[in-house]
Amino acid sequence: MPRVDSGEGAWLQTEHGRLLDAISSWWVITHGHRHPEIVAAIKAQADRLDQVIFAGFTHQPAEDLARGLIDIAPKGLAHVFYSDSGSTSVEVALKMALGFWRNQNSPRKRIIALEHAYHGDTVGTMSAGGRGVFNAAYEPLLFDVARLPFPQGRGCDTLAALEELAKDAAALIVEPLILGAGGMHIYGAELLGKMKALCERHGTLFIADEVMTGFGRTGTLFACEQAGITPDILCVAKGLTGGSLPLAATLCMPEIFQAHYSPDRSRTFFHSSSFTANPIACAAAVANLQVWREEPVRERVAALGEMQQQRLARFQDDRRFESVRRLGTIAALDLKVSDPGYLAGRGPELTAFFHARGILLRPLGNTIYVMPPYCITAAELDLVYDAIGAAAAEFGG
Numbered sequence: 001m002p003r004v005d006s007g008e009g010a011w012l013q014t015e016h017g018r019l020l021d022a023i024s025s026w027w028v029i030t031h032g033h034r035h036p037e038i039v040a041a042i043k044a045q046a047d048r049l050d051q052v053i054f055a056g057f058t059h060q061p062a063e064d065l066a067r068g069l070i071d072i073a074p075k076g077l078a079h080v081f082y083s084d085s086g087s088t089s090v091e092v093a094l095k096m097a098l099g100f101w102r103n104q105n106s107p108r109k110r111i112i113a114l115e116h117a118y119h120g121d122t123v124g125t126m127s128a129g130g131r132g133v134f135n136a137a138y139e140p141l142l143f144d145v146a147r148l149p150f151p152q153g154r155g156c157d158t159l160a161a162l163e164e165l166a167k168d169a170a171a172l173i174v175e176p177l178i179l180g181a182g183g184m185h186i187y188g189a190e191l192l193g194k195m196k197a198l199c200e201r202h203g204t205l206f207i208a209d210e211v212m213t214g215f216g217r218t219g220t221l222f223a224c225e226q227a228g229i230t231p232d233i234l235c236v237a238k239g240l241t242g243g244s245l246p247l248a249a250t251l252c253m254p255e256i257f258q259a260h261y262s263p264d265r266s267r268t269f270f271h272s273s274s275f276t277a278n279p280i281a282c283a284a285a286v287a288n289l290q291v292w293r294e295e296p297v298r299e300r301v302a303a304l305g306e307m308q309q310q311r312l313a314r315f316q317d318d319r320r321f322e323s324v325r326r327l328g329t330i331a332a333l334d335l336k337v338s339d340p341g342y343l344a345g346r347g348p349e350l351t352a353f354f355h356a357r358g359i360l361l362r363p364l365g366n367t368i369y370v371m372p373p374y375c376i377t378a379a380e381l382d383l384v385y386d387a388i389g390a391a392a393a394e395f396g397g
């Protein structure tokens, strides 16, 4: 395993040479490694306040970030709860949904989730995630959730199943528009909007897990914007600090906050951790929001989407691939193999092949995807697609 010594823009420097980070160091780096403004904010905050208990105390970076998030999030989300990772942001969301119903003496407690979903690796988030190789060993620990079929075409089966299940469920949780770790499966904004409307009709809470999709990945700041919806609960993490430090936030609508806000302390939303709202991480996130305000990030995201589309085109009719697809800045294609899926034998071989060519790609089994930081240039992206072409020549049928 190579040791990584430094990072700059879209590149990592390892002890063996340079690597082009075409998966944004596991989907977190948005503007590039070590964005100067984010680095400066981290340094300045480290000089002022490193860490403080966030129960009964507050601090400027957490307050600035909460205001900033509410400003940019889908309209109506009014409260922010901090945690440390995507998984914990989703745990918090699930707990908020359950607490909301319990504090109203409602029997609703079932969670509905999509087939192939990925929501994290803690026991709660694994429960909401699709069942498979990631969590088979922990099956005895997982709680039961109602499962919707992944949408095909117009998603009629998905909606019909939701119609049946939403009547007495606590919440539906979705990765809006694209299911990431489950295999980069894409579905439409129209269907996302319909799922939200259906939940509203049945009074079921709607949780959007934007841990991967947030901060521009799907072409808009949040994927939910493309359906014009505001979820009741929104989870963000990966790109929140531009990928520089671990931090997550769960935003919610006023009703959910109100259901927990009471002089009766048994109604409290009980969730805390040692590093909740770490000041340095919050300062990095505040700087990230500033980068979004001050730099043409939206234009960069749109341009990257176009660049991906042009380069994908060369594989569109290539019989060695199937399901050539793109959403915003994310491109994916499946190498045809005899054993498709996460455990496809070709997976580790492809990863090693790309690394040997100086490209950091890490296919999900036979699904090759490209999810670079927004600073990647056309010439750099060419290197990625040339490597994919070479991989097809080496491994394609």
Ligand SMILES: *Cc1c(COP(=O)(O)O)cnc(C)c1O
Pocket: 085, 086, 087, 088, 090, 118, 119, 120, 121, 175, 180, 181, 209, 210, 211, 212, 213, 237, 238
């Ligand atoms: C990565 C991811 C998570 C988990 O985030 P961690 O920070 O790795 O815990 C949750 N949901 C989605 C959609 C993700 O892509």
